[in-house]
Each structure stands twice: as structure tokens, then as C-alpha cells.
Amino acid sequence: MTQKPIVAATRRLVKPAEDRVAARFQFRPGNDEATYTPALVAKTAEGAAALLCTPTEPLNAEAIAMLPASLKVLSTVSVGFEHIDLAAAKARGIRVTNTPGVLDDATADIALLLILGATRCASDGERLLRAGKWIGIRPTQLLGMQITGKRLGIIGMGRIGSAVATRAKAFGMSVCYHNRKRVDPAMEAGATYVPRLEDLLAQSDVVSLHAPLTPETKGLINAQRIAQMKDGACLINTGRGPLIDDDAVITALKARKLSSIGLDVYTGEPKIDPRYYTLDNAMLVPHLGSATYETRLAMAMLAVDNMEAVLEGRAPPFPVA
Numbered sequence: 326m327t328q329k330p331i332v333a334a335t336r337r338l339v340k341p342a343e344d345r346v347a348a349r350f351q352f353r354p355g356n357d358e359a360t361y362t363p364a365l366v367a368k369t370a371e372g373a374a375a376l377l378c379t380p381t382e383p384l385n386a387e388a389i390a391m392l393p394a395s396l397k398v399l400s401t402v403s404v405g406f407e408h409i410d411l412a413a414a415k416a417r418g419i420r421v422t423n424t425p426g427v428l429d430d431a432t433a434d435i436a437l438l439l440i441l442g443a444t445r446c447a448s449d450g451e452r453l454l455r456a457g458k459w460i461g462i463r464p465t466q467l468l469g470m471q472i473t474g475k476r477l478g479i480i481g482m483g484r485i486g487s488a489v490a491t492r493a494k495a496f497g498m499s500v501c502y503h504n505r506k507r508v509d510p511a512m513e514a515g516a517t518y519v520p521r522l523e524d525l526l527a528q529s530d531v532v533s534l535h536a537p538l539t540p541e542t543k544g545l546i547n548a549q550r551i552a553q554m555k556d557g558a559c560l561i562n563t564g565r566g567p568l569i570d571d572d573a574v575i576t577a578l579k580a581r582k583l584s585s586i587g588l589d590v591y592t593g594e595p596k597i598d599p600r601y602y603t604l605d606n607a608m609l610v611p612h613l614g615s616a617t618y619e620t621r622l623a624m625a626m627l628a629v630d631n632m633e634a635v636l637e638g639r640a641p642p643f644p645v646a
Contacts, residue, residue, distance in 0.1 A: 332374065332375045335381075336357055339618065342622065373393065378399055384409040398420040399419055400635075422642075435614045436533055472531065473496065476501060489533055536568060556582060588607065597609075
């Protein structure tokens, strides 16, 4: 009898996805408590034909060089693949795949949560309650920004940006967006295209980041760009942590040039700049963008689709490299 190929995972997946893999392959479930080093990634993948991974594992050139010769595919349960050295994987003949298109609504919901929470002092208010320091409503207490009638500027008008625009309009916001080029009108969701980024920054009360992370967009929101923003604007990031320059943003939050910020993603996560913890005008959530059962199930199933296709000699639905 032919032995089933081994499929290893670095993290636990929702049960239906794990059951699907276990039904067809020798499956090694992942470990949510582990801190993965390149050596541990290699040990996890030992003898495996496929590795189901996530952005929390270091799959740089060093780690990929240590992977076993048996490995044919790195199937990441994520849209982003910055954690994988694509050139190193290609040199080893390892396919890389991802899971786009199924987390748009969940991530857009988190962007709206952050817009509402950051502009309405929700985190500061919760801290006040939990500390037992709330002494009752006062006319000037925890005054935020009412978003009805305000302008939302979206940077990066892909599927998530479009979903955010649709939701923001339901709250009475006007919406504009900046992209490398204007998107198809069907994706604009009634938003106005602004060709120059500095013009979008100057006219937006809330700026929401949805751009991909590239060498050109790293540090996109820096001191110069913040200076172009409205005084008292709110900044939201559910895209990628390195889109913002933490030093510049924290300085602006302390000076109230930015009235507030809402963050779901961070440079160096899960470790983040500790200065954010000290700011009463920062709403922080731990990368919840895709964290619904429905979305994480869809992502895991896509990752399995990709992995199965490669192992069966077919083109994967979502190849990266």
C-alpha cells in the first residue's frame, strides 16, 4: 500500500479543515503555543510534502535553506506572503501559495470598528470603566468626532477598500480614495478618485490604509505625509504594519496633530512599539481582520485546495511563486 504523503501545519486550523487534511494525508497538527525558529520550522516540516503555515513563522532564506528535500509546497493561510522569501523558495523548487479574496468583508468590518472606536474614544472610555474611575457623564468628557458628514480617505482601493467605502457611506460619510490608477467604477462604491495622495490627505477627516506592502509603500505615512493631513485627523491601519512610520505617528498622536489612531496591524508583530500602550488616543486590536470563524474556515480551505493541487501535480488556485 502506498504511504500517504505527510502534511504538516505550524498552527492549529479550524476543525473542518484539519479533518479534511487528516482524511487524505498523514497530518501533523500545528502548535499555537510554539515560538518558531528556523530550526523548529525545519523540524516541523521534516519528511513532509506540504507545510501549512501562517505569517507568524519566519520563512526567510535561512529557514527555507533548512527545509527538507521532501517539501513541495508552502501553503500560507493568509493573503500576505511577506514572511516567505520567494526567491529562496523558488531556488529550492518549493511552490508558494496564499488565500486571497475571502477575508474582504471581515477585514472591512474591523476597519469600521476601528473608525468608530478611535473617533469616539472607545478604548479610553473602556479603560476608565475597568479602572473604576468613571464618576458619571460630564458634558465635556471623552468628546470624540462624529463621523456623519465627515470625509473618509481610503489609500488602496482593492476589494477591502471598496468594502470599507460601502460601509462608511452607510454611516453618512463621504468617501474618496487614492490608488496608483482609478479603479473600475463598479469597485468605487460611490467613492471619488483623488489622483494625488497629498490632496486626499489634506481633505480627509479619517484616513484608512489598505495598500499592499511594497518597497514604495513602506513608511508611506511618515512625518511629511502627516504634516499634509488635517489637524485632528484620525488614522486607521488594517493593511500592513510597516505602512506607517511609528516614530512619526506616535509624535503626531502625542501632539494631537492626529486626534486618534486605530490599529489592527503592527511592525514586528506580535511585538509592537510599547509607546502605543501609553497613548489614550490609540485603539489597538490584535490583528483581528480575518478573525471570524467563517473567514478563517474559508482561508484554511483555500490553503488546503492549494496544497492538494500542488501535490496532485495541478496548478494551485492561488499561486504566489
